[in-house]
Amino acid sequence: MSAIISIKNLSKTYEGGFQALKDINLDINKGEIIALLGPNGAGKTTLISSICGIVTPTEGSITIDGFDIEKDYREARAMIGLVPQELTIETFETVNNVLEFSRGLFGKKKDPAHIEKVLKSLSLWDKKDDRLMTLSGGMKRRVLIGKALAHEPEILFLDEPTAGVDVELRKEMWETIRELKESGVTVILTTHYIDEAEKMADRIGVINQGQIILVDEKKALIQKMGEKNLMLHLCEKLAEIPASLSNYNLQLNDDGMQLRYSYDVQQEDTGITGLLEGIEAANINYRDLETKQSSLEEIFVKLVQKQ
Amino acid sequence: MNYRAIEAIYKYEMARTWRTLAQSIVSPVLSTSLYFVVFGSAIGSRMSDIDGISYSAFLVPGLMMLSLLTQSVSNASFGIYFPRFIGTIFELLSAPVSTLEIVLGYVGAAASKSLIVGCIILLTASFFVDMQIMHPFLMLFFLLLTALTFSMLGFIIGIWADNFEKLQVVPLLIITPLTFLGGSFYSINMLPEFWQTVTLFNPVVYLISGFRWSFYEISDVDLWVSLGMTGLFLLICLVGIYWIFKTGYRLKN
CATH class of the missing domain: 3.30.70 (Alpha-Beta Plaits)
Structure with missing residues (x-):
């Protein structure tokens, strides 16, 4: 399988001197679901933020399908959709508007049919004209996923997507992620829920104290370890x-x-x-x-x- | 160039204006109308003409500038501070957009809003004051240049501020006093000589003076000096914004 994301010798030291990432090397294959596991403060979000351009790495390089995230940031970022850990949405806007905004931001022309498809797949179609402030926490989480999918990304980052989500909704999200994988989307998932990684992922990466301790096929990992x-x-x-x-x-x-x-x-x-x-x-x-x-x-x- | 991103940011920001119509447009128009009623019609009728222009007519360019400056700064600073405050800035930073495109979207929307307010104020003024615009294109040029420059300043403030108090500090404690003391309500020639010299260090003097010239061909400083100073201020704001995105100041870790 070819690598769609290639991370070489990536390190990140924050201004205060805290080293969040230490010499990370990782290849993520096209079409796979990889789960990054690690305790709080392990460096998962910093790793994702570095790939997406939110955090500037101190050392190392990252390429997305051969495009350098700094030199070819337009091509690289256009391929990525990011669902952040926090529920960060503009509460006064409507569901449909925030999705259209995301699509436009990524340079894609308007496509109401695609937005409809995304909203329907996330069971949000009947809420499309509702303001985000009127939605439940689980719905807001789905809106974030919808925003990330609005520009038809080939790679989707899900940073703790099911944190604070009830069991039923979590299962629905797992189903959505599976469907995305079937449609060819590469999914990178960080999670605290081991069972989530166990059920969803093809490969597991374990991060601790800014280092990748291990990356392996889920089945092989369970067998080996x-x-x-x-x-x-x-x-x-x-x-x-x-x-x-x-x-x-x-x-x-x-x-x-x-x-x-x-x-x-x-x-x-x-x-x-x-x-x-x-x-x-x-x-x-x-x-x-x-x-x-x-x-x-x-x-x-x-x-x-x-x- | 990612034109669709510029359009998306612009439309998103303008949608906020229509959503908060009372705050964005009605409020500045109402407060400026009150200035016209109190200073223009009530007190102004008892004031002598300035350089041959009635006081109420003299007020119009100054009040337009007062509104334009405060609106441009507050619109742009809030526009970029809000996504930082609620965290949605991540989307902007992870999208395939350049600095220029982000600035064009936010500053363009903020400048548009203040231009709309400026034009409505001009229309409102025409109901209270008998006035003329001798150089309408120059007036529009000044209006546009000032709206863009101060929207950029507002954008910088929105990036610099890390709380709502700071967001208000510059417009309230710096921009408003500078505008009041920059000749909105009087000609600086009416000041004692020492204060005239001090006033020349106030950049707003040049904006108001040049803008007033486009109305009545009277000014406190030479038109070209006004244009030059406005251009210089625009350049300083451009450099500031370039530096912010180059270094990721307050945006990236």
């Missing part, structure tokens, strides 16, 4: 783990009714057979067993804690 747990639900309470099982990475829960065995799925010998034989030999009876793959959230916490 994830460990699996085998849970044994015991028939009787166990006071302590028998010495004969001390070689295994076992944990007994507080009430003594569950044993947890963590293992690496990548290993050829996971040790499960030997463990189960050892448990039988130690006369420990269990009524049920289950295995659980670690979630993206657990991987994320582990990665950030490692730093």
